[in-house]
Amino acid sequence: METVKTESNQNPIEETIFGEMPDGTKVKKFTLKNEAGMEVDIINYGGIMTRWTAPDKKGNYEDVVLGFDSLEQYLDGSPYFGALIGRYGNRIANGKFSLDGETYTLATNDGDNHLHGGEKGFDKVVWDGVAKTTEEGATVELTYTSEDGEEGYPGKLDVKVTYTLTNNNELDIQYEAVTDKPTVVNLTQHSYFNLSGQLSEPVLDHEIYLNADTYMPVDGGLIPTGEFREVAGTPFNFKEPKPIGEEIEAANEQLSLGGGYDHCWVLNEGEKDFRLAASAHHGETGRLLEVYTNEPGIQFYSGNFLDGTLPAKDGGTYAKRSGFCLETQHYPDSPNQADFPSVRLNPGEMYSSRTMYKLSTK
Ligand code: GLA
Numbered sequence: 001m002e003t004v005k006t007e008s009n010q011n012p013i014e015e016t017i018f019g020e021m022p023d024g025t026k027v028k029k030f031t032l033k034n035e036a037g038m039e040v041d042i043i044n045y046g047g048i049m050t051r052w053t054a055p056d057k058k059g060n061y062e063d064v065v066l067g068f069d070s071l072e073q074y075l076d077g078s079p080y081f082g083a084l085i086g087r088y089g090n091r092i093a094n095g096k097f098s099l100d101g102e103t104y105t106l107a108t109n110d111g112d113n114h115l116h117g118g119e120k121g122f123d124k125v126v127w128d129g130v131a132k133t134t135e136e137g138a139t140v141e142l143t144y145t146s147e148d149g150e151e152g153y154p155g156k157l158d159v160k161v162t163y164t165l166t167n168n169n170e171l172d173i174q175y176e177a178v179t180d181k182p183t184v185v186n187l188t189q190h191s192y193f194n195l196s197g198q199l200s201e202p203v204l205d206h207e208i209y210l211n212a213d214t215y216m217p218v219d220g221g222l223i224p225t226g227e228f229r230e231v232a233g234t235p236f237n238f239k240e241p242k243p244i245g246e247e248i249e250a251a252n253e254q255l256s257l258g259g260g261y262d263h264c265w266v267l268n269e270g271e272k273d274f275r276l277a278a279s280a281h282h283g284e285t286g287r288l289l290e291v292y293t294n295e296p297g298i299q300f301y302s303g304n305f306l307d308g309t310l311p312a313k314d315g316g317t318y319a320k321r322s323g324f325c326l327e328t329q330h331y332p333d334s335p336n337q338a339d340f341p342s343v344r345l346n347p348g349e350m351y352s353s354r355t356m357y358k359l360s361t362k
Helices: 071-076 253-258
Strands: 014-020 026-033 039-043 049-055 061-063 096-099 102-105 128-133 138-146 157-165 170-179 207-210 212-216 262-267 275-281 287-293 297-301 325-329 351-361
Touching (some): 014 071, 026 138, 026 157, 039 157, 207 297
Antiparallel strands (some): 014 026, 026 039, 039 049, 049 061, 096 102, 128 138, 138 157, 157 170, 207 275, 212 262, 275 287, 297 325
16 A cells, blocks of 8 residues: 655645545545644545544544445445535435526435435545645645536536644535536535444434524425424424433424434524534543534434444444434525525635534543
């Protein structure tokens, strides 16, 4: 396995080969490190974060994200573990939307609906990857050009995603995109976290906080009904931190439809656009994850579809609810819902989105 070290003083970025695509294309793995001792592995297949090591309150470093050991396992079928999602995070009803009078048809890869960009979304393509050390930290810049019509979407879309690991144990993710025709874009990151370090064990004991007064009820296909519902007095209230498991089995129509939590929360506006959206705390290890974003929504998914069949990195298998996702995004199905913030991108405009995951202990 070849190892290249980029020139840098404090934060060397290791570049190795993670695996080979069926056509022989080599997939690279970038290991970002910081002065504190944290490491993040990013591969240029799907822009997937395959590993993130974080200290517990005693200083023991453990991996806190679900994933696989080999590229073959990702190719065999992954529930979007650690991946970049595009062109559209979450669902578009019936795989259809209209723009300027023209109707576009997308893959219906989730029942009757379109999910996470289609059959071959940004999670399944090989990106170009360049490692850099900047003042902010160790960085990998991933770029991908999605051709006009790819997966049914209009416009040639040039996308750049930059991951930076800072010395404050933050993973800063910047998304940018430009198009040559009007189109829709909604990019996100689909990491599954398990802060206990026991990656195949349920996360029900993690306490979640969501900076949201309302959430979006869904129909049977997990498409928002268009209603913004108050969380107060419901199992969807995470305005004060609460264990995932506390009310997940409560008799509640929305929990039944989602098979647990699998909804978009409407983030409260902060003083500035970029604000704390969510946090997760694991009491025993003390690990705390904070999520900052300038997006209007966050999909909190409690790993309900994991069913103990996929092989875990720790040798076990990923049990139901052994990871949770906090996906920052515009609202699902926005192209079909006129009252939701627009996801339209025009030529000459820059799509720009930022999310920061920060790990600490408390
Ligand atoms: C998203 C969706 C879930 C599920 C996962 C991937 O978070 O909202 O319903 O499809 O992705 O398994």
